[in-house]
Amino acid sequence: MADTIADSPEKIIQVAGSITVGELAELLNLSVTTLIGELFKNGIIATINQKIDFETATIIVEELGLDVTLEKKEVATGPVREEHKLSDKAVERPPIVAVMGHVDHGKTSLLDAILETKTVEGEAGGITQHISAYQVTKNNRKITLLDTPGHEAFAALRQHGATLTDVVIIVVAADDGVKPQTVEAIRFAREANAKIVVAINKMDKETANPQLVKTQLATEHGLNPEEWGGDTIMVEVSAKTGQNLDKLLESVLLIADLEELKADEHVPAEGLVIEAHTETGRGSVVGLLVEHGKLHPGQYLVAGTSYGKVRTLLDFAGKAIKEAGPSTPVTVTGFKDLPQFGDQFNIVKSEKEARQATVANRLEREREAAETNVTSADILKLMSQKQEAADFNVIVKADVQGSLTSVIDSLRLIDTQGAVSLRIVGSGVGNISENDVHLAATEGTVIYGFNVELPPAVKRQAARDKVEVRLYKVIYELLDNAKESMEALIAPEVVETEVGALTIKGIFRTLKDEVICGGEVTSGKITPGLTARVIRGGEQLAEVEVTKVQRNQSEVKDVHEGDMCGLSLKTSKKLILEIDDKLEFFSRELVKRTLK
Numbered sequence: 356m357a358d359t360i361a362d363s364p365e366k367i368i369q370v371a372g373s374i375t376v377g378e379l380a381e382l383l384n385l386s387v388t389t390l391i392g393e394l395f396k397n398g399i400i401a402t403i404n405q406k407i408d409f410e411t412a413t414i415i416v417e418e419l420g421l422d423v424t425l426e427k428k429e430v431a432t433g434p435v436r437e438e439h440k441l442s443d444k445a446v447e448r449p450p451i452v453a454v455m456g457h458v459d460h461g462k463t464s465l466l467d468a469i470l471e472t473k474t475v476e477g478e479a480g481g482i483t484q485h486i487s488a489y490q491v492t493k494n495n496r497k498i499t500l501l502d503t504p505g506h507e508a509f510a511a512l513r514q515h516g517a518t519l520t521d522v523v524i525i526v527v528a529a530d531d532g533v534k535p536q537t538v539e540a541i542r543f544a545r546e547a548n549a550k551i552v553v554a555i556n557k558m559d560k561e562t563a564n565p566q567l568v569k570t571q572l573a574t575e576h577g578l579n580p581e582e583w584g585g586d587t588i589m590v591e592v593s594a595k596t597g598q599n600l601d602k603l604l605e606s607v608l609l610i611a612d613l614e615e616l617k618a619d620e621h622v623p624a625e626g627l628v629i630e631a632h633t634e635t636g637r638g639s640v641v642g643l644l645v646e647h648g649k650l651h652p653g654q655y656l657v658a659g660t661s662y663g664k665v666r667t668l669l670d671f672a673g674k675a676i677k678e679a680g681p682s683t684p685v686t687v688t689g690f691k692d693l694p695q696f697g698d699q700f701n702i703v704k705s706e707k708e709a710r711q712a713t714v715a716n717r718l719e720r721e722r723e724a725a726e727t728n729v730t731s732a733d734i735l736k737l738m739s740q741k742q743e744a745a746d747f748n749v750i751v752k753a754d755v756q757g758s759l760t761s762v763i764d765s766l767r768l769i770d771t772q773g774a775v776s777l778r779i780v781g782s783g784v785g786n787i788s789e790n791d792v793h794l795a796a797t798e799g800t801v802i803y804g805f806n807v808e809l810p811p812a813v814k815r816q817a818a819r820d821k822v823e824v825r826l827y828k829v830i831y832e833l834l835d836n837a838k839e840s841m842e843a844l845i846a847p848e849v850v851e852t853e854v855g856a857l858t859i860k861g862i863f864r865t866l867k868d869e870v871i872c873g874g875e876v877t878s879g880k881i882t883p884g885l886t887a888r889v890i891r892g893g894e895q896l897a898e899v900e901v902t903k904v905q906r907n908q909s910e911v912k913d914v915h916e917g918d919m920c921g922l923s924l925k926t927s928k929k930l931i932l933e934i935d936d937k938l939e940f941f942s943r944e945l946v947k948r949t950l951k
Contacts, residue, residue: 366423377403379412383423393419439625439647441617448618448681449490449497450611451519451644453549455540456526461556464594465526466502469604488629488644488684489671493604499644499682501629519627519644521616522607523549526556529563529591533571541576550610551578553589554603559596565589618681623702624648628658629684631693631756633785639663639690643679643700650679650702655709656690659698660717662709663690693784696757745774745844748799749837750781750791754806758830759784762805765834775841787824789813796820801840803833847945855879855916857887857938863921867929870899873921874938881920881940882913889930890937899924901940 368382380390380403387403393415394407407415413425454462469491487502501519523544527537544551553572555565569589572578579585588606592599630642641658643650652668666689670676679685694700703709749766753759763779771777780800781791786808795802795817802817804826809817817824827833857874864871883904889896903923904911914920922938924930 367426368423369426373406373408374412375403375406379407379415383416383419383421385419390415439619442619442622444621445617445619446681448616449499449683450521450607450614450616451499451501451682452522452524452607453501453503453520453544454524454526455503455536455543457528457531457534457536457540460526460528460531460534460537461594462526463502465554465556465592465600466500468594468597469500469600487671488642490684491604493601493608496608497682498604498607499684501684519629520547520549521614522552522610523547524552524554524603524607526554527568527572528557529555529565529568530557530560532564532568533575538576541578550614551587552603552606552610553578553580553587555589555591556594558591558598559593565591616682619647620649620680622648624650624654624679625699625701626650628694628696628698628700629757630686631690631696631784632754633693637688639688639693641687641690641694643685643687645679645681645683645685647681648702650683650685650687651677655703655706656687656700657703657709657712657716658690658694658700660713661690661692661694661698662703662706662713663687664706665689693756696755696760746776746778747837747841747844748778748780748795748801750795750800750802751779752783752785752787752791752802752804752807754784756784758805762803762830762833765830766837769834769838769841771841771845774845777841786810787813789816792817792820792822792824795822801825803827803837805830805833842947845947847947850944850946852942852944853879854885854940854942855881856940857881857920857922859932859934859936859938860919861934862932865929865931868926869902870924870926870930870932871921872924872932873919876914876916876918876920878916879940880913880915881922885940886943887924887938887940889932890939891933896936897926897928897930899926899930899938901925 374382376390376394377387380387383390391403396418409425416423416425454466456462466489470489489500489502491498491500523540525537525540525544527533541551553568555568557563558565569580569583572587572589573580573583573585578587578589580587580589582589588610590599590603590606592603594600624645625648626644626646628641629644632640634640639661650665650668652665654665656663656665665687667687668676668679669686670679671684671686673686676685701712703712751759751762751766753762759782763782766777766779769777781794783791787802787804787810789812791802792813794800800822802822802824804824806828807826809824809826814824816822825833825836827836855876856878857876859872859874861873862870863873881901881904883901885901887899887901889899901922902925903921904914905921905923906914906918908921911920
């Protein structure tokens with residue numbers, strides 16, 4: 356007898372990111388044997404101590420038909436960060452501002468105008484491809500600006516950007532209104548508990564309609580402008596003419612004053628990794644945002660599983676500096692290898708201590724990675740695949756760690772409906788190498804390069820080994836190509852279209868592979884080349900192909916409902932038809948399947 360949940364209204368159970376089979380069975384009031392059996396039915400061999408993730412647990416509960424709802428318990432993602440408690444010596448610090456919004460609404464152009472530089476032309480397709488950090492001065496006070504990517508594929512990167520910030524400037528084009536990425540940016544800002552300032556850009560355009568933008572934000576997204584009695588500052592600006600840029604920065608400083616932003620300077624420096632890439636002659640080049648303390652050249656840093664000694668310390672403009680205090684974006688060299696985007700960095704006293712810390716961090720990450728043995732991707736693939744899925748193997752190389760993470764995450768989000776299995780064979784930061792080509796050749800793999808180069812010698816090797824290397828500077832073009840490649844691997848779908856029906860009234864000749872008969876068309880029309888199901892007593896006996904259609908002893912192209920006709924039917928084996936057998940005619944074609 357199957358286990359059942361105790362009689363009660365729908366039960367709500369909170370589950371963290373993963374849970375063991377034994378723990379889940381206990382929460383569901385099921386025997387472990389029953390739960391293991393259900394997992395086995397779905398192609399998963401699990402033990403009592405094996406962990407499954409939240410999505411897999413949800414699927415199993417649904418499969419069991421239990422009156423239970425699983426809710427995901429909110430837990431911290433990524434490395435656990437200890438919250439810094441301010442001392443009574445904390446000092447005022449510059450506000451950290453993320454600039455977000457929909458693609459083409461002018462985020463980078465707005466920053467260019469503020470910085471009085473022209474960098475947008477250097478961005479592929481006019482779209483920011485990774486985070487850039489700057490500092491500007493207004494009223495003798497510094498403001499740190501983070502320019503975050505605008506394409507939806509960089510959702511994960513933008514989310515990291517929001518968690519770094521005190522204020523989010525959401526840029527909305529006055530001539531275009533609120534768009535999906537605008538809504539996404541609002542959500543990220545709220546989740547990060549950041550204050551929101553809206554910059555209504557492109558006010559220089561004749562079609563600008565700031566009132567429409569304000570109405571959309573107020574009525575649909577709860578951002579009510581100050582002039583309407585709300586608490587959201589909205590500034591009408593123009594990156595092209597410079598309209599109200601000073602007012603925008605003053606609004607940020609006003610919020611900073613109200614929030615009383617402070618940091619400790621006289622503590623060991625700590626902060627976050629915001630960029631990481633390699634350069635010939637410089638090695639690992641890492642962008643950091645200092646949150647507390649002061650960072651100096653010569654100090655030992657630990658960031659996740661990487662460490663190094665600060666060899667050079669540069670400000671956002673590439674100028675060497677002697678120290679960097681709170682809210683300051685800097686570029687450092689000296690890391691032994693690349694840290695990951697979003698890693699917290701800390702100061703340690705010696706190289707020995709740095710090595711020990713990175714080993715401990717690496718072990719912790721390996722433990723966390725191994726903690727969830729069965730994922731929702733595994734079980735969904737097993738449940739959805741009625742035939743073996745094709746593999747699409749890729750190697751991904753990118754210019755910086757943040758972009759690499761976003762490209763890989765975005766590739767994994769492409770929904771193949773279980774028909775194609777995406778395999779990331781390898782990945783890394785830097786130009787495409789001979790090792791990449793060698794690995795691709797052994798795996799039958801496509802190499803995707805994002806904002807990286809293909810050296811001539813490596814290009815020759817790729818041609819010799821027949822390895823496809825695809826280089827891109829715009830993320831959505833890379834994703835579109837990957838999607839097309841995966842679509843090409845999907846077997847076409849067989850689509851049947853009902854065409855007509857006939858009732859047999861006479862059988863004139865029966866041969867080994869042919870039957871000649873006659874009957875009345877009861878629906879639709881019949882043409883040569885159609886396929887028909889032979890139905891008797893509600894059951895299908897066989898399928899036949901129509902080779903000829905005759906009417907009044909003359910061969911015709913088609914016959915319609917109500918007509919009497921003769922048919923020549925081709926069969927794969929001898930078929931004995933009877934009077935009143937039904938023929939259901941249909942066409943069958945292969946239709947190329949596409950991805951969502």
